[in-house]
Amino acid sequence: MSESPPVARAAGSSPRRSGLTGSTVVQAITQGSPAVITILAMFAATVIGGLLIVTSDPVVLRAWDSFGYAPVAALSATWTSVSAAYSAMFEGSVFNPATVGAAFHGGSTAAIFYPLSLTVYEATPLILTGLAVAIPFRAGLFNIGATSQFIGGAMVAVWLGFAVTLPPVIHVAICVIGGAAGGAAAGWVVGELKARTGAHEVIVTIMLNYVLADLLFYLLNHHGMLQQPHQSNQVAPPVAANAALPHVGGPSPQASAGFLIAVAAAAGVGWLLSRSTVGFQFRTVGANPNAAKNAGMNVERVWVLVMLIAGALAGLAAATVVLAGGSPPPPLTTTTAGNIGFDGITVALLGRARPAGVVLAGLLFGALDAGGTYMNAATAVPTDLVPVLEGLIVLFVAAPPLIRAVFRLRDTADTGLEAAGKGWNG
């Protein structure tokens, strides 16, 4: 035991090209590469979630009461409860075997891809708000206000969607841009206040979440503003057909061009952060604002710009939601934003504030959300299990030493999964 780490390290640092050979794979698994840690974290979260499902299932608890004389029944009830919930989650988000059988018997082939399209549909706003949190993170700011920026974007996008008449392609483009602008405005307030008065962005974003939520309620509650005519509920009218984002396929709500926007935005953010001068300034300010100032960077301007871009991304997220089209669900209600800002934070954290990571994390959480809804319908396990699972995954991913200890992996130098604690002072 005492000799193995130096050996492993020597093998790792040897000059031979380390392709995907057997030994590198084994090494990645035994030492816990970031990918392995993430998978193990998901596994650990699944196990805890399973315990939660079982211990709150009355059928299972009753079976365990009679464990003494019917142990097999108790164990099988436990297994049934957990496996039903998790397989429903998988069927609702990735692939449902039943659809293949149906397709052979004259059903629709598109139905096979329906769960995946739901995942993509759920993932779209998560990716965009995840980016809206990730960029400020890289610049040393904590954006708890993606909700407010989302609402700002949603108000503008939906208004342009129903109140304006424009030709097909131009209309939807204007709405998407308007959404980004609305979000950017809400983000700009935060950056500007911080730059001018030093007001802490955490306070301002928290408060703006409430302000914008109340403003949205106000606008949805008044005719001539955002409320649908002849309605007493707080709902906005459906957007015009020209303003709806084109669907990638199948009935709504499903994957729309919004997902392409999200992926493009992630690519754009990736370019911005790693290839542009502005992105370099963002990262420098994030790493050390004093050093950035000494190097001649305008830290205040960076703050404003960062929050502007973050707001625009959250606004884009809102645009993809309210412009998704489909008549039955109204595009915008008081609950449309929901918990999106905090979901965005967890997505950004799981994606380690890297654009590619955010896309993957968004897809994972999108799958959990889509699967959770299906699971609730199929097995009556509350959908609230999903946030618990999501939280546990992020928690475990953020603590590689814990995962290593639980799964008896060899201890190595930090893999970089732990974010460096920076605190309030930036």
Next chain:
Amino acid sequence: MERVTATTAPAEPSAAGPRRPVPRMPGAGTRRFAAAGTFVLLGVADIALFGLTARSGDAIFALSLPGAGVQLPAVHVAAAAACFVLGGISVAAGLARGLARLSGRLNRLVIATALVCFLLALLCWSDAANPAGPLNVIGLLQGTLTAAIPLVLGALAGLMGERAGVINIAIEGQLIFGAFAAAAVASAVGVLWFGLIAGSLAGGLLGALLATFAIKYRVDQIVLGVVLNLIAAGLTTYLFNRVMAPYSNTFNSGNFFGTDKIPGLGDIPVIGPIFFDSNVFLYLTYFMIIVVQVALFHSRWGLRVRAVGEHPAAAETVGIKVLWTRYRNVILGGMVAGIGGASLTIGSVGQFQPGMSSGFGYIALAAMIFGRWRPIGAVAAALLFGFSKQLGYVLQLLNVPIDSQVLAMAPYVATIIAVAGLVGKVRAPAADGKPYVKT
């Protein structure tokens, strides 16, 4: 522009030394006139918006609750005239701000004067000859204190951890955990005090989780707090739907602490009903404020805690156990927040509802930052918030022609203005959020 900052910046660290938020910045002049203009505008608003449009008649402010033993005569104010006077004061304050260089303390006094004038004018205007009856000042202030309880306890929890160098964003989760456990245990056991203890322990449990991951596994503390909130909210909602709601007679029967008037003090007119005629949670909150303030700033214990939060390596060299101090403070803080959570269920409505902490934890976090990591400052911020929230309800009861959503927005807008105008740049404990590794 770029060139100018490049040439001036390197000189700054030596010239400024330890940086302080002094108002002598480039643009301080424009800021002064902007502030002065704002106060003058506020004054004009007092006169034009409230004074000129007020119903002719008196605004009546009741100073005792209906049914109280000693009934004080209500205060009658000629509403329009009062608005004019208040507006005049505000304009004068604005002019003083614009024409003279005031010291920081006077400056804050001016801001406070203008805001208080605006508030009083609003009250006079809304209550002038109001058919809905007099405005009960006692009820308003009583409600303010009640609304502030979870915020104060949450903010105290936050600053206990942060003074020792651990960021606690999980206040929201500790509140909801405390609320859940308090309701469940109080209902299942049938003893309210057990519920209170259970709520505190549940908050402490989440605090222990936060401490372990933050201190032992060195997880980024902002990440950790957000994630714990997510888990706590999800878990309590999950358990509510799965267990609590189906067996609500057992687990969510909805008992709560009644009011206990403090003998003697509670009978003092005006002060008594506001401060000494509430349930046990308000008294616990007083106790906590005093204990935390004294312990942190007037005891050896507090000096050590603050040393750990500012410079853990130095603290270690003089023999203070850094990690142990952090564990202890975060867990104790969690227990305080758990009591705040319990106040939401067994302190007011009895029954648990999913998501009933409704962002109080985040507002408490804001109050803590607002109060510059000091108990008294955090209490002031929580009171400001509670007051503007309660004022919204009261004005709605008075049928004031302001939309209820606009009123609902007021506390949050007020906080943003206060943070931007009054507080400005704040400085957290130096080691806040930084994991400590023994070298």
